[in-house]
Amino acid sequence: MIPPASRSISRFSQGLFKGKHPRSLDPTILTSILHHSLSTSHRTLSHQAPPPSIDVSRLVVKTTNAPRAKLPASELKFGQTFTDHMLVVKWSKADGWKAPEIKPYGDLRVDPSASVFHYATCLFEGMKAYKSRDGQIRLFRPEMNMARMNESARRLAFPSLDADRVVELIKALVKLEGEWIPTEAGHSLYIRPTIIGSGPGLGVGPPTELTLFVICSPVGPYYRTGFKPISLLASSKYCRAWPGGSGAFKLGANYPTGFLPQMEANQDGYQQILWLFGENDHLTEVGTMNLFVTLEDESGMIEVVTPPLDDKILPGVTRHSVLELLRSHLDGSQRLDGLPDKFLLSERPITMIEMVEKSQSGRLKEVFGTGTAAIVSSVERIGYKGKDMQIPVGPAGLGTFANVIQQEILGRQTGEIPSDWAVVL
Template identity: 45%
Template sequence: FKDLTTKLCDPDHLRSKPDVADLKFGHIFTDHMLKILYHKKLGGWQKPVIIPFENISLHPAAKVLHYAVELFEGMKAYRGVDGKIRIFRPDMNMIRMNGSALSSGLPTFDGMEMVKCLNRLVEVDQEWVPHSEASSLYLRPTLIGIDGTLGVQQSDSALLFAIMCPVGSYFNGNDDSISLLADPSYTRAWPGGCGDKKLGSNYGPTIRVQNKAIEKGRQQVLWLYGPDHQITEVGTMNIFVFYQNEFGDKVLVTPPLTGLILPGVTRQSILQLCEQWKEFRIEQRTVTMGEIVKLQKSDKLLEMFGSGTACIVSPISSIEYQDEIINIPTIQHPNPIFRRIREELQAIQYGHIEHPWAQPID
């Protein structure tokens, strides 16, 4: 970080800030970006630079273009009620990003030094952080292999960069629920694979199935695994199920970290929050579609929701599974758990509650 240099954009070339109401996820970007090159022959990581937003020039044989040697993260900066700008749990993103780098044969880095560089980038473009509790600034750190040689092998040159965009709600409306397509003929991840890493190669192959869900009138895909149809993830989100067991106890359950799902920052935050409440049981275990169907038919299924950086918490209203519709009363309760979780997380993110998870950029 001490070697970081900043080249500011010409004031005459600064982009106009969009209206908060017009924000569309990932369409409008800020004036500056962070770039850090890695060259093994030059001793590793080079000096970080913040420069005006620009296109990236790559050799046509760059490994990222041929073998998907690439990974990324998603983080958010929030403008608090006190005017301070905070980033939510960036340390966890850096740990996960380094794990993805190891899986891709890409160089690892000092996570906290990267956080300092990101803080400076947000500071430079702080006017882009929306003055609204319905929006935030999304950070997309990305690491790509840029060796200009063909062949499936480790890339000795890499580019670590970060771009940012102001974003509103990922889905329309705070309590707008989503419907899912659960088709066991498609699999997102498998044991021994990289389903728990944030690699671009995990996401591209899901587009076809996502399009199928949309054609059937569903917003997202509920990814299943195995002959018993275990639930794993919802689109790009982790999933939670809130239900009442046979003893009348309320339980919040989410699939375990066995390598099939991403270790979500929001997922971990939800588990920790709910553990502090001590109001219901919390479980991390395998959940099958058979169990979901049984709970729904016995009126024991109370809520289902997805969680992630982009959406925070998204309620689920129905699942299409084996030509049947499973309706879930998530938004029909007067005080649903998903809403309480979302409100408490947002209170931390926007500075209503002082919390070490929300780290001021200064």
């Protein structure tokens, strides 16, 4: 880990040396400049009195006097039922992070002029907790969600979070709500950490007050069709993300612009959008999921492809986990039953031209999306320029790779497969 001061020097020197050879600068001048930079940074930091981290020891817990009724697991719909309590932590530029509080679920008091209402200063994460048959509760890779949350905070010019401390607070909330976690297959407790700009004022700029809150929702399978494969409309009519934009961050503003395209796709008989970008119609994401495609070359070798991470692709926790599983299978460190011994695993661009060619030659073997809510969603049909491509799927509604990945990740989430990805509470 590079110390903060070293990172400052690195960033400063990278900008200084851009387009120049370092030896063209007098070392004495460089040393003087760097010392000035560090002393300036020190003076700036010395005026930042508010503590940078949330103090977990100050947590206040207020339990409800009116517990909510719990629905049967069979009646749960995604994001419609919420648990008894929520976590709230306030921040202000003047005072820093205030004492965290777990309190009964209820309305937030936010000024009508708050920037979240006017400039969409909002970021969030999606996590899950699972309860195994023995009653143990597990969080799936929470450190990755917190790392991504900090990247989103940086993009919105919010203060950074101490990931470990936020995870500890989430653990406390989930433990309190343990009875809300369903144990039925495919069910879990969905956890939604969110930060909003909550201070008063219509000025355009970083908020001077923030509210971090976490709510929980017991959920069943994300899609009503369960594990039945979905259909996609591949379209470049609308753009989900663009170079230099915010598509690689989990910001609230990224989502509502997909509502109209989604409605139009539904009207045309498709369940989700396959987002395309650029003149060559590069594939990016599936709805709100990362994309994987399985192809076959002329020699019969299988290639699993996912678009590379860039400023148009969200770095999904499930995506990362899928790549880790497939790499461990290929290097022999952890073989996965049901997969071929050898295949290619590529993070590379893929276009609709290649998809059409592979489909016409019978070498488009599998398409699926990955994400926290659904884990894996297989695709059976893609509409593109007025024609449909049919994608092979297995009898259970999942292709070969999607089926193995679904079982492997779910097993780790529930504790049936031992893994350090699952954090036991």
